[in-house]
Amino acid sequence: MKKVCLAAPHLYEERNEKITLDRFLNGEQAGDLEIVKFEKELSSYVGTRKALVLSSGTVAIRLALKSLGVKSGDVVFWSSITYPPSCQAILSLGATPVFIDIDPLTWGMCPQSLRLAFQQLKEKGQRPRAVVVVNLYGQSADMDPILEICHEYGVPVLEEAAESLGATYKGRMSGTLGAVGIYSFNKNKIITTLFGGGALISNDPSYVDKARDCLSENRNDLMSPIAASIGRRQLEVLAKRLERKKEIYETYRRAFKEIGEIEMMNICDYGHSNYWLSVMTVKRGSVVTSKEIMEKLKSHHIESRLVWKPMHFQPDFSDFPFFTIQEGTSIAEDYANRGICLPSDTQMTQGEQDRVVNIVKQLFINSK
Known part of the structure; x- marks a missing residue:
């Protein structure tokens, strides 16, 4: 009997095309071009100024936190329901997570619980370095009240849109409302680059540039040209x-x-x-x-x-x-x-x- 799967995107169900290594035998330059094209096409689709494609969504989160200036000793607010490995990024930076409850209607971060957390930290003379809002199971959190609270306290938002590529909030693409956003192209996501994959996006190019500068520390964090080529075809479907x-x-x-x-x-x-x-x-x-x-x-x-x-x-x-x-x-x-x-x-x-x-x-x- 055939097993019914939870979520397993298929690469080319709408078109009969096969990715081979042949197209990448012309050298590194051709491969780099695939990455550049995927970044431009992803930016165009979601409506941001810049994108950086990476080896995984988890890597994208870590670099996004770095681009926001998160470092050892900092506090970061984070939606409590998320994919557990995502939060390992904050521990790797030596920062402290503070978890926020979800809203019963949106399944995203609860604005009232977020304000309570801000108020209690303020009483201690503290303020988080960033707020990570998770768009759970494909739906955007209610971003307006969250952004209003964060703006009031002068704290940037990282929109963790790993699961919500293609979703919208009041006419804008999920992942584009915070200072920086991330997507995942893991094999179970709505589109996949097969070998893992993720992306960091922003309307402020400086955040993407800072993240790209951090790549010199570990070139393995880059997306491969083959994965980028697959990602481009996935955007089409x-x-x-x-x-x-x-x-x-x-x-x-x-x-x-x-x-x-x-x-x-x-x-x-x-x-x-x-x-x-x-x-x-x-x-x-x-x-x-x-x-x-x-x-x-x-x-x-x-x-x-x-x-x-x-x-x-x-x-x-x-x-x-x-x-x-x-x-x-x-x-x-x-x-x-x-x-x-x-x-x-x-x-x-x-x-x-x-x-x-x-x-x-x-x-x-x-x-x-």
Whole structure:
């Protein structure tokens, strides 16, 4: 039986083309040209002045932090739900992370919790060097109130848009609203450069130039010409990927609408999500738990995943401060306990998605 995957972008489903090494046998100059073209085409697509393509999104985060001047002893505010290795960058710089709860509607950083963190640090005579806002599962955080608070305190924003390439916020591309933004082209993202990959973007060229200067420390952080060439072709099919991802989400939303215990991740009307992963939550008090749903899907060779475990519960980060306006529990913890990332592969057939839906529905029917 074919395994139904969570998210596994295919390189050329819309065109019959094969990348070979032949095109790179004319020397380093030809390879460099592929990188330059990818950077220009990415900048043009998202509407920024400059881009720097790199070996991974994690590298992009580390260089973005450096470009913002983060150094040993600094404090950085960070959304608590994110991909854990991303936060290792801050430890490698000797800085201290302070984690901020998420908003229940946007799944992005909670502005009220962010303001609380600013106020409490101000009372201690401290101020963060930067704020890292994570656009979770393909949707932009509500950036206006976040940017307003950060501007008030004179602190730049790093927009961690690893999962949200192609999404928008009030007419602007996700990743372009902060001082600097990053994307990931890992093999499970909405487009991939196959060998990993990431990018740093900014409307202020000085940030990109500072990051590029840091590359002299480790040339392995550069994106390879082959990866850049693949990335260029992937940009050409991104629009169709976005359409397909939305179709997958809407199919789940319609199918589960009749099940009162299930809620799909809210999509805010201030922009467009890229629907990277279709995420559902099981309501509190449901007789069917999120783990039971995952176990049932696994028994049918269907891949799913829990929502990221909040960073303030991770062993490497549990001793660092966390701010929330919630009493008793945090939104991040609550969603991590009740959330499931459903199969969202763009190559998933309608029959395969129907099978996922029917298995989940049957669990709730049998529980009554």
